[in-house]
Amino acid sequence: MALTETIAKEIQPTVKVADESFGINDTQLCTLSIEIDELRFRFCAVQDDNRQCRWLEDYASDTFLNKGELLEKLKQITVEHPFLGADSWKSISVAVNTNAFTLVPAPLFRKEYAAEYLHLVLGRTVQPEDRVMHHYLAQVDAYNVFTIPSEWSEWLMGQYPFQTIEFCHLTSPLxxxxxxxxxxxxxxxxxxxxxxxxxxxxxxxxxxxxxxxxxxxxxxxxxxxxxxxxxxxxxxxxxxxxxxxxxxxxxxxxxxxxxxxxxxxxxxxxQNPGALRYTADFEDIPGHRYFGLLNTCLMPRQ
Missing domain, CATH: 3.30.420.260 (Protein of unknown function DUF3822, C-terminal domain)
Structure with missing residues (x-):
């Protein structure tokens, strides 16, 4: 059985909080925020004018997936979803959760040395299959330098070719x-x-x-x-x-x-961030669970 067929049979959100009136035409009013690591894929849609979270889905794997397997899973979710793959989102933010990250004070940061900062933290050079990125965090006047698997970032940018994706490490929204x-x-x-x-x-x-x-x-x-x-x-x-x-x-x-x-x-x-509004269905999920994802919606755009 092909890998994509095996993964496709397993794909169901473990948590879904939905405003059932939400449709593809509403995406142009909303920020799409995504949280991704080797075990989880989560996303939510927040309407910008009133900061209401109108949709949240959480996909989890019981077993470790390598980068290629996870990518196939993400592709399948996006293809089958009614609006996740839409190209009309007002903005898109992606928080990746990898072990390779470090905060560098802004006065000391140099873009050309980004990989070297991670080398000091990891004790080794960054793997060739990983891409080094950085995100300015104004609250602490520092750059969060991190890696993302290149095939993840390339797929996301290919999936949303007409939109600028704001990438950050999960520690930034935290x-x-x-x-x-x-x-x-x-x-x-x-x-x-x-x-x-x-x-x-x-x-x-x-x-x-x-x-x-x-x-x-x-x-x-x-x-x-x-x-x-x-x-x-x-x-x-x-x-x-x-x-x-x-x-x-x-x-x-x-x-x-x-x-x-x-x-x-x-x-x-x-509890859930107080800066957002929530539908009544959010009362059914623990308020502490999606702290990282929901704060990704509140990250200032660069």
């Missing part, structure tokens, strides 16, 4: 959301944690300023808790003096939550 949280939650110090399968992105901010951002791999709840406590210790803060907000793939019943609750007294689940 930073945007984390800094906005100070105003939304009225907290001076916030540790934001965005969970994936086997990974967590930690962001520590104080007074609306980012002090720490990194992505860690962990194998169990105890290792995760150690990473978080060690990070706080390196920042010279005690857990009781920090509010921690959880996002992404975590529930109150997870071992990771139970273990964290033993050591972090002020543990909270985050």
């Amino acid at each position: 930073i945007t959301g984390a800094l906005a949280s100070h105003k939304e939650y009225n907290e001076p110090r916030i540790l934001s944690a965005c969970f994936e399968e086997e990974y967590v992105t930690l962001l520590f901010s104080e007074g609306g300023k980012l002090l720490f951002c990194n992505r860690f791999r962990y194998s169990n709840a105890q290792e995760l808790t150690y990473l978080i406590l060690f990070t706080l210790n390196q920042l010279n803060y005690q857990p009781e003096n920090v509010k921690m907000y959880l996002y992404g793939e975590i529930t109150p019943y997870a071992d990771t939550y139970t273990e964290l609750a033993r050591f972090i007294p002020h543990l909270n689940f985050g």
